[in-house]
Amino acid sequence: MAGSSTDLAYRDAVALVTPQIEAVVDFVTEHPELAHEETETSGYLVEQLRGAGYSVTTGIAGMPMAFRAELAFGTTGRTVGVVAVYDAPASINSEGAVEPVHSCGHGPQAGGVIGAALALARIGDELSGTVVIVGCPADEIHSPMTRRQGSGKALTADHGVWDSIDFALYPHPEFIDTVWPSSLWMRRETARVIGQRTLRRDVISTPLRALANVTTIAEAFDPAMLIIETVIVDGDVEESAGMTFEASFLLFAKTELELDERAAELHELLGPASWTSSAAIAGVRPDAAVTAVVGDAFRAAGREFDSSPPALGFATDFGNVTQVARAALVGVGREGGWRYHTAEGAEQFAGPAGRDVAVATAEVIGLSVIRLCAATEL
Structure with a gap:
């Protein structure tokens, strides 16, 4: 496990990149795009990662808006992949038409993941292993193109994107700090x-x-x-x-x-x-050892970790990723939760609460990556 000095250095790095984290949240929020149509947001996230020294491949898994960004910290250590999502739900407006609205937290989610990537790059000389950011379009299952072409995380799993990755993490804004042990099929x-x-x-x-x-x-x-x-x-x-x-x-x-x-x-x-x-969306397969590492990262970030969460009452295509890689579905909490897929929720995610959870996500995910990259015996 990484020492406390590395944790402090990483948290200092997150503080330094906080303006960039907030800029990502704002950009994604202000550029809502439906599944498999995330041209501007995908391009913007790729630009941020390349600017930090990541080697980026776009158009992976047969999806033009998907990408894989990699940065190695040394010749030893494990490889940890982190999911970034950036599509907006297909919302029905007051006139009955479909329009993209960021009401599910993908602005803060992307901001937190990209923020973690930028902060890790700043202290890379102190780290081991490799971090991979996998940009997955089409998280929203009801969007027209998701229904026709499939969802991003499931498609990356089908195309072998995760086969060479030791551990996979998928964070999302939630109402508690936890790792969800299961989800529905x-x-x-x-x-x-x-x-x-x-x-x-x-x-x-x-x-x-x-x-x-x-x-x-x-x-x-x-x-x-x-x-x-x-x-x-x-x-x-x-x-x-x-x-x-x-x-x-x-x-x-x-x-x-x-x-x-x-x-x-x-x-x-x-x-x-x-x-x-359609192809089945698999239930999340839990991994107690990875969960324990993420729990330790929450505590290192000064947050309480709920080790006994209630059942997750819906499906996520991250379940397909957990079938091919050891993984954790990470919830980064906010007291009172969020009003998902509503106008109120869109305001929450676009405001100070969304920026705060993006920074918290960057801290927890980066600290998790540091620990998992170093966990050669896990």
């Missing part, structure tokens, strides 16, 4: 029914029957385990003209087997349809 199930329009009571339209069954589905499932994402019915208006029903459902479960069982129940309740399934 998730899969998107999409149904399509092709039939005919009818203007008669004594004739069944299969698309309309499927539509009626959506109400049955909503009543049958725990709303925390099934989200009716979209439902579209379309077709000509004449008797016996063509008509279609399309619906997508987000399914959640504690295990992959339970996810399969839930999907089978959904299919049965909807009735005859053509189904397509």
Whole structure:
């Protein structure tokens, strides 16, 4: 483990780069972009990392807005990867249109990760190992391009980006300081029914029957385990003209087997349809040793670490990363939490609270990286 003098030097470095951390928060917040469309934000983050001496490769894992930035501190030590995210949720405005709004904390998240990278570079002569910043687009599962192309962390895992990395960290603003030990599995199930329009009571339209069954589905499932994402019915208006029903459902479960069982129940309740399934988002796989190291980093940053958090009641594609690398899903807390995906939340993340949690993230993540890089026997 790194000594206290290294911790102090690192925290001093974070203080020096705090104006840059705040500038990253402001830039990302002021340039909201939807998933896989993060042209300005991705380019800006790459520029900050290259300016600090990182070797950066863009367009990784088949995603133009993804990047991998690496800086080696010596010939010994471990390799630690840290996720940066920078897309904005696909919010629905007062006129019903989709627009990007940074209401999920990705400005402070990116600011904290880039801040850690800049501060580590300043004291690199005192460190061992290698740090890798992996820029992952498309964190938001409901964004149009995420639904079509997939999510960034899952795609980087699929393309082997994490295969050579010993430990992976993904921080996010939360309501407590912790490492989440688990998350839900998730899969998107999409149904399509092709039939005919009818203007008669004594004739069944299969698309309309499927539509009626959506109400049955909503009543049958725990709303925390099934989200009716979209439902579209379309077709000509004449008797016996063509008509279609399309619906997508987000399914959640504690295990992959339970996810399969839930999907089978959904299919049965909807009735005859053509189904397509997305790749599964895996549940987070915990690592007690990595969690202990991150907990020590929280304490070194002067923060209390909650070692027994409640269950994480949603899915994250960082779960896919944890299937290929030892990892920690890190929550950096704020008393009272955040109003995610709301106008109030957007104001919180854009204001002083967002800047504060970005600096706290930089401290905790950098101190974690220092410890993990040096942990040759972990």
